[in-house]
Amino acid sequence: MNAFKSNIYKYLGGTCQYLIPLYQRTYSWEKEQCARLWSDIVNLHTTRREGHFVGSIVRIDEDSAAGSTLAMIIDGQQRLTTLTLLLVALRDYAAANEDCGVNPNKITDTLLLNQYETGSAKYKLLLTQSDRDALIKKIEGAPIPGSLKSRVLDNYAFFSGQIGKGEITPSDLYDAIGKLQIVDIVLDRQYDDPQAIFESLNSTGMDLKDSDLIRNHLLMGLDSATQTDVYNNIWRPTELLFDYEHQSELLDNFFRDYLTMKLGRIPRKNEVYNEFRTYHNNSGLPIRDLCQDIYSFAKHYSDVHFVRSDDAVLKSLYEDMKAIRMEVAYPFLLRVHDDCDKNLITIEELREIVRLCVSYVLRRAVCDIPTNSLNKTFATMKNDIRQDDYLRSVKAFFILLDSYKEFPNDERFIATFLTRDIYNMNRCRYILGRLENWDNKSVVSLENLTIEHIIPQNPHLSTDWMSALGSGWSEIQKRYLHTIGNLTLTAYNSEMSDSSFTEKLDMPGGFRESALRLNKYIVSQTTWGESQVNERAAQLGEVAKRTWPYPTLSDSELATYRKQDDSAPQYTLDSYDQINAFNKMLFEKLNLHIMNLGTFVRREFKKLYIAYKADTNFVDVVVQKARLRLAVNMKFADVIDPKGICKDITDVGRWGNGDVEVFLDSLDGLHDVMAIIEQAFRLQDAE
Structure with a gap:
């Protein structure tokens, strides 16, 4: 790796062509970032400073051909593209205002084009294919089709507007741009790992999205021909399924739901990329097949999200989903739509399943049941589906939900529906x-x-x-x-x-x-x-x-889905050998505080301990003679313990779940113990 101090004119002034690889994200700077750059440039001029550092640009040089060098930009395309757009806007202004003190041909011939090259090789900067056409048309001054959307066009328009305001003269602007300092970092192919460097940029504060990292992970390792083929025929069509304005955000949401559907659990938001990489390594799928799988599920995801379907009934149901904001059901419904494609269920059964999901979410909202658990309910729902009895197994799953996961039956739903304040529900207009x-x-x-x-x-x-x-x-x-x-x-x-x-x-x-x-x-x-x-x-x-119907099954149909646990012994607090008046008093006080954490908290008396659950156990209580021993279900490294009351029991045999142990031996410690328990409870509640 070699680093050189440079400025933007020196960087663009040679014979090098800078290429944004296919695995890089598209140009994503918005008006806010452009306005900040403009302000820095104006301030550089007004304060008469000699320079202003705008960051580094990381590249790998390819083999030279015909005296020119092709450089693959690993990081810095946002700055490089934005500065190029500013130069194009300045050139166009100068071309229309001949006496402004700036030579437009000099900008074109030295900073925008390699004038002795032909075809695409003549452009100093060549963006990824989704933005390439927009930048080339602006450089060439060609007409822009009304259908072409790109932030390249948006930000060019911003800079054109700023130059036209006259806050800084064109000649002063040209001089100030030349004072912008960069660090030109050139990687050595023999010693530097581009993928590792690309990933590390995200950990140092660079704004890379999960979808950027996933695209990089999948495409960077392919040979050039395969990379181009997969990008053009699978990956780019996947991106185009999503809205231009919010593409990165929606893609990130999709990948989290995709992994939830595949894994049967919800990845943490800051772990999506790592989880995807692990999933890919474990799946054994060739990259082309995995990208094709991603495209198939992205098609279902975007159809639901953007209410697109040739089936009128499904389209109406998608409108319902959008109206009541039930994105929590996406992971499960991705699987159901895929199973319909595979002919495991009919289109009629698909409609009924989607309708039941809508009913489940709406009825719970009317009955004012907390929504905290919905994402986890839908995330794990696929595990209870029987492919040989698909629709009935979905109905049985819903009917047998209890406690905080309950699907309100007709009696409960109507009793609340007739009497509650519907007007102040955010779904009121939808309901009517x-x-x-x-x-x-x-x-x-x-x-x-x-x-x-x-x-x-x-x-x-x-x-x-x-x-x-x-x-x-x-x-x-x-x-x-x-x-x-x-x-x-x-x-x-x-x-x-x-x-x-x-x-x-x-x-x-x-x-x-x-x-x-x-x-x-x-x-x-x-x-x-x-x-x-x-x-x-x-x-x-x-x-x-x-x-909003309730699922119906006969008793005989439902019987095969009921868990056969009637013979299991039933435990109470008095079942524990160590119970006495003192620890019973401690337990009752502790129990009250834990149950007050949320209406969906469940308590179960097990053979060896008392379990408290939201989605799963977050604390287990073991009754001991002179105290209560609590197993708190979280990693010891994650616990915040200013009083030092927790013990690390990672890999130590104990009754209960989790790596954190804490004791309650007097009411004086109740507040401190609850502070630890609440951390585990909030972790289950975190998305």
Whole structure:
């Protein structure tokens, strides 16, 4: 490895062509980074400093041909590309303003082109294929197709705008750019490992995404011809499945869900790349086959995320998923869609499974069950699917969920649905829209509709409303105002406002003129009060049960999926030999604090200890004669223990789970012990 001090004009002024390899990420700097660079350049001029360091550029030189050198950029393409765009913008301004003091031809001939080369070899900087065309067109001054999207174009426009403002003269700008200092780092192929260097850049604060590192891992090791083939025919089509504006973020999310689906567990956000590398090494798949597998699942992922499907029913279900933000189900649904492709299930069964997933998430939201465990439920769900009895096994899985993972049955769902505040749920408009369009052959567009309270929200009701509601009008308004029976949709919310029920019925655009099925019961009434709200709520509840169905299986079908553990012994606190009045008192206090960590915490009395679980055990309590011994389920190196009360029991035989041991022998230590337990609990809650 050799390093040289240089400036941007010296760096671009030779005969070298700088090539961004296919495995590199696309050009990703946004306006914020460009604005910072512009500010640095202007400040460099105004303060009359001799130079400003903008970072290093790491390259590997290829064999020279015809006197020129081809350099592969390992790091620094963002800076190099941005400075090139600034020079193109300055050149174009100079070409249009001949007396500005800058020679546009000099910029083109010395900094943008190798003028004695032909074809693509003549360009000083050659980007990856997704950005290459945009940069070449700007350098050549060629027309830009309206369909071409690239940050190259966005940032060129930014610099053109800044130059046009006249904050700094073009000649001063040209001089200031020449003062930008870089460190030119040239790697030695014989001694330096480009892949290791590329990966290390991420650990030193460079903003590389997991998808950047994964692309590098897969493509860098291929020979040039295979690399080009895999990139053009598999990898680039995968990237193009995702939205241009948020491509890197969505790809990172996809890879985490892809690994979750493959591994049956959720990788930590900061471990996705390492987990992928391990998965690849263990899978034994050739890189081409793995990339093709990634493309197949990315197609399903992007179809769901962007609501794309030729199947009208699936497309409607994808819209539901987007409306209620159920990305947590993506890992499981990736597997189900792939199994449909493999003809393990029919398209009808795929629809029903997706519908059940929507129902599961929506019913839990209505019943206000904490969502903390949903991602883990869907992550492990594939492990309970029987390929020879696919749909029934999915239904059985949902039916047999209990405690904090429960799929609310009709009784619980409707009891809550009829009485809870639906209006202040962020899914309120979705709920009303689905009730309107359920089993409706002529789907109603909700675009211009807003939520209407039939009994108005104004606490100062008119005399007409007070009379209609009766002597307890204030309590009735408070109790039913935001419930489903009092909510509907209208395009005339502002017109209706606090009007009486009769006025809302008959005004222009009122309920009688509405074609909405939501208003069918309303227009049959002459007055509106408690009984009407309850009756309409009951009717909508029946529709809700069909809109978001509960899975059904006969007892005999379900029996084969029930765990046969009836013969297992049942334990209580009194089952432990060491239990006495003192440690029982300690346990009861500790138990109260642990159970208060969340409504989804479960406690199980085991033969040797008491287990507390969220998704799995986070602390196990062993009853000892004069104290309680706690096994905390986390790595000892990760525990924050300012009081020094924890003991490392890694690889030491103990009852319970985890590498951390702590004791509770008096109530004085309860607070400190809970501080340790909460860490393990939060780790299970972390995404």
